[in-house]
Each structure stands twice: as C-alpha cells, then as structure tokens.
Amino acid sequence: MRSDVVVIGGGAIGAAVAYFLKLxxxxxxxxxxxxxxxxxxxxxxxxxxxVRRLFSLPENIELSNFSILFFDEFAETMGxxxxxxxxxxxxxxxxxxxPPSARDVLKRNFDTEQRLGCNVVWLEPDELKxxxxxxxxxxxxxxxxxxxxxxxxxxxVLMGFRKKAESMGTEFLAxxxxxxxxxxxxxxxAKLKSRRQVEASQFVNAAGAWAKDICAMxxxxxxxxPLRRFEHYFECQDPIEPLxxxxxxERLAFRPESKGYTGGVPTLEEPRGYNFDVDHDYFEAVVxxxxxxxxxxxxxxxxxxxxxxxxxxxxxxGNAIIGPSADGLGNFYMLAGFSGHGLMHAPGCGRAMAxxxxxxxxxxxxxxxxxxxxxxxxxxxxxxxxx
Ligand SMILES: Cc1cc2nc3c(=O)[nH]c(=O)nc-3n(C[C@H](O)[C@H](O)[C@H](O)COP(=O)(O)OP(=O)(O)OC[C@H]3O[C@@H](n4cnc5c(N)ncnc54)[C@H](O)[C@@H]3O)c2cc1C
Numbered sequence: 001m002r003s004d005v006v007v008i009g010g011g012a013i014g015a016a017v018a019y020f021l022k023l024x025x026x027x028x029x030x031x032x033x034x035x036x037x038x039x040x041x042x043x044x045x046x047x048x049x050x051v052r053r054l055f056s057l058p059e060n061i062e063l064s065n066f067s068i069l070f071f072d073e074f075a076e077t078m079g080x081x082x083x084x085x086x087x088x089x090x091x092x093x094x095x096x097x098x099p100p101s102a103r104d105v106l107k108r109n110f111d112t113e114q115r116l117g118c119n120v121v122w123l124e125p126d127e128l129k130x131x132x133x134x135x136x137x138x139x140x141x142x143x144x145x146x147x148x149x150x151x152x153x154x155x156x157v158l159m160g161f162r163k164k165a166e167s168m169g170t171e172f173l174a175x176x177x178x179x180x181x182x183x184x185x186x187x188x189x190a191k192l193k194s195r196r197q198v199e200a201s202q203f204v205n206a207a208g209a210w211a212k213d214i215c216a217m218x219x220x221x222x223x224x225x226p227l228r229r230f231e232h233y234f235e236c237q238d239p240i241e242p243l244x245x246x247x248x249x250e251r252l253a254f255r256p257e258s259k260g261y262t263g264g265v266p267t268l269e270e271p272r273g274y275n276f277d278v279d280h281d282y283f284e285a286v287v288x289x290x291x292x293x294x295x296x297x298x299x300x301x302x303x304x305x306x307x308x309x310x311x312x313x314x315x316x317x318g319n320a321i322i323g324p325s326a327d328g329l330g331n332f333y334m335l336a337g338f339s340g341h342g343l344m345h346a347p348g349c350g351r352a353m354a355x356x357x358x359x360x361x362x363x364x365x366x367x368x369x370x371x372x373x374x375x376x377x378x379x380x381x382x383x384x385x386x387x
Pocket of ligand 1: 008009010012013033034035036039042043044045046047048049050051106153175176177178206207208209210220229230231308309310311312336338339340341342343344345
C-alpha cells in the first residue's frame with residue numbers, strides 16, 4: 001500500500017490532521033492508522049472537555065483562539081450529508097483562581113491574554129465572591145475569568161473530525177503499527193500487525209500517550225510518558241449557583257455536568273505507565289477535601305463514577321512536541337506530548353501540522369518554538385503559573 005501521508009493514531013489529534021490535510025489539498029492521499037476504532041483506551045473520549053484561552057505561552061493562547069472559534073462553527077463545518085456535527089459546546093466560561101502569592105504571575109498572563117485578543121476579566125476576591133457567592137475566597141488573591149471559554153463533548157469532537165475526514169477521502173485503517181522502516185534520515189514505511197505495510201512520503205506520530213512506543217520503533221527517545229489521571233463524576237445535594245469550568249493552582253479542576261459535576265485533581269506524582277486501575281480512595285482522600293474547601297456545599301458530595309485516562313505527559317516541559325527532525329528524521333513529524341491540553345488544541349494543531357506537511361512552513365500560527373530543537377538545546381518552554 002502507498003499513501004502520501006500516514007498518520008499514526010486516529011484520536012482527536014490524528015483525525016484533525018487528516019481533516020486539515022484534505023481541506024488544504026484534497027488531492028493528498030491520507031491514511032490514518034488507528035488500532036482501535038472503538039477508542040477503548042484512547043485519551044480523547046476520556047477527557048473532561050475543557051476549552052480555555054487561559055495560558056501564559058503565546059503559542060498556547062493562539063492555539064486556543066483558533067480552536068475555540070473553530071469549535072464555535074464545528075457543527076456546520078464538520079457536517080456530513082446535511083447532518084450537523086453537534087459537539088455540545090457550552091460557553092459557560094472558565095475561571096482560574098490563585099492565592100495571593102501567585103497574583104503577579106496571574107497578572108502577567110492576563111496581560112498576555114489581553115494582548116492576544118482574549119476576552120478576559122480580572123477579578124479581585126470581593127468581585128469573585130459577588131459573582132460566585134458560594135465560593136470560599138478567603139485564601140484567594142485574584143482570579144481571571146474568560147466568559148467565552150467553556151467545555152464540549154470530546155467524543156463528539158473526535159467523531160466529527162473523523163467522519164468529515166473520511167467523507168473527504170481519508171482512509172482510516174483499523175490496524176496497529178508494529179514497526180517503522182528507516183532508511184538514513186527518512187521513514188519509508190509502517191509495518192502493521194496484519195502484516196501489511198504502508199509506504200508514504202511523510203509520517204505523523206499522533207499516538208498520544210503511546211507516542212514514545214512509536215518513537216522507540218525508530219530507536220528515538222522522547223520524554224513523553226503515559227500519566228494516569230482520574231475524571232470523577234460527583235453530585236451535590238445542596239444547590240450552588242451556576243459555575244464555569246473552575247481551576248486552581250492546587251490542580252483542582254471541575255465543571256458542571258448534567259445533574260452534578262465532573263473533574264478531578266490530577267497529580268504529577270503519579271508513577272508513569274499504562275495504568276487504567278481505579279483508586280477508589282482517591283476522590284475521598286484528595287478531591288473531596290479540595291472541593292469542600294472551595295465550596296461548603298461539597299461537604300456532602302458523593303462520587304458516582306471514576307474514569308481513569310492517560311495524559312500524554314511531556315516530562316521535559318509540559319507542552320506538545322510538534323514538527324520533524326527527531327533524531328534527524330526529516331519526514332517523521334511529532335504531534336504529541338499535550339500534557340492535558342490536546343483536545344482543546346486539536347483544531348489549531350491539526351491545521352498547523354497540515355501546513356507544515358504540505359507547505360513546509362507554518363502559515364496560521366507559528367509553532368516553531370514547540371519543535372524538537374528545544375529538546376536538543378535543553379531549553380524547556382514551560383507554562384508559567386498555569387497548570
Ligand atoms: C481524564 C482526562 C481529562 C482531560 N481533560 C482535558 C480537557 O479538559 N481539555 C483538553 O484539551 N484535554 C484534556 N485531556 C487531554 C486530552 O484528552 C488529550 O490531550 C487528547 O485527547 C490527545 O489526543 P490524541 O489524539 O493525541 O490521543 P488519543 O485520543 O489517545 O489517540 C491516540 C490514538 O493512537 C492510537 N494508537 C496508539 N498506538 C498505536 C499504534 N501502535 N498503532 C495504531 N494506533 C495506535 C490509540 O489507539 C489512540 O486511539 C484530558 C485527558 C484525560 C485523560
């Protein structure tokens with residue numbers, strides 16, 4: 001078999017790349033290799049669905065600006081045969097609260113967000129209390145609220161991209177990549193579990209939490225590790241005013257969902273690995289105290305469900321690795337390491353990767369600083385004051 005571009009991994013990221021490739025050049029043959037079309041362990045359907053502009057790095061803010069506007073029109077743009085692709089977008093806002101010690105960093109980020117055109121509102125603790133009367137603000141120094149952000153349904157985003165890309169001629173092969181053939185500074189083909197082989201001119205590693213296994217097939221080491229985190233669904237008997245997606249510096253992150261709330265407290269202390277076990281004590285030991293501290297109503301909350309999932313955690317600096325040149329390989333492109341931001345950035349990254357593959361340069365958002373070179377230079381590009 002032969003294709004122009006082979007995308008390894010058909011989650012939100014891989015499917016978005018396929019869509020934008022076809023959009024920019026309908027004649028490009030695109031094959032997405034996805035071993036599990038049910039996405040049983042993939043990260044995308046397990047995500048919380050938060051979409052926000054609250055970052056410190058201009059690249060991440062611009063990715064959000066592009067992506068959230070794209071999500072605004074997703075239903076129509078991704079419609080196939082007159083059927084809209086509803087993604088359940090709720091623009092109920094995103095709120096980032098910090099202690100007094102983090103005010104200055106929050107203010108710097110707020111200024112950057114404003115400079116890049118985001119609609120963000122600075123809130124002092126009394127203003128925060130006025131807007132959200134149930135919230136305990138006694139230990140808070142300030143907050144930034146972005147009313148145009150919110151959340152959506154991750155699985156529907158994935159299926160929207162996938163179905164649209166398929167309707168435009170992308171082939172999704174249900175097969176597992178078991179090896180990659182390297183000749184000098186190029187990858188020439190992917191070996192599949194079915195014993196088939198796909199040759200291509202360009203290869204994209206969009207395997208998420210499994211990206212390092214794909215790299216290992218080329219003897220390339222990458223600091224992207226699978227990091228388990230739990231998404232809990234919990235309910236609260238005592239009413240709370242309508243809340244946005246809320247996040248604090250202790251890593252508490254949650255939002256309203258149906259009759260209750262969904263969210264958790266991810267930790268970087270978690271051992272790396274493909275671990276899908278559920279720790280049923282985690283909610284009570286870690287999440288519940290954080291919730292009850294912020295809103296007294298959660299003193300009487302109850303966890304109804306806990307879903308484990310994996311971050312593709314970039315232990316080098318917590319940001320995606322985007323672009324070619326891993327170990328000098330000119331036609332092998334990384335697109336992984338999103339460390340918890342991949343869903344919200346799928347449109348922007350999909351577009352950027354398509355530009356890079358087809359035109360050899362970024363046209364919409366310059367993501368050059370997120371390339372492989374920073375690993376070689378030992379210069380991490382970390383978010384500041386944002387988790
Ligand atoms: C609990 C949780 C909450 C999250 N919340 C958010 C959030 O609120 N907002 C946000 O933006 N992000 C969030 N994320 C992160 C987000 O889910 C990921 O960044 C994003 O889904 C990554 O998409 P992906 O396509 O790279 O990975 P995946 O969806 O995991 O897709 C990778 C695919 O590669 C396939 N694959 C792997 N190896 C091979 C192989 N050898 N051959 C063929 N196929 C292969 C896998 O089967 C998989 O389907 C969250 C993640 C978790 C776990």
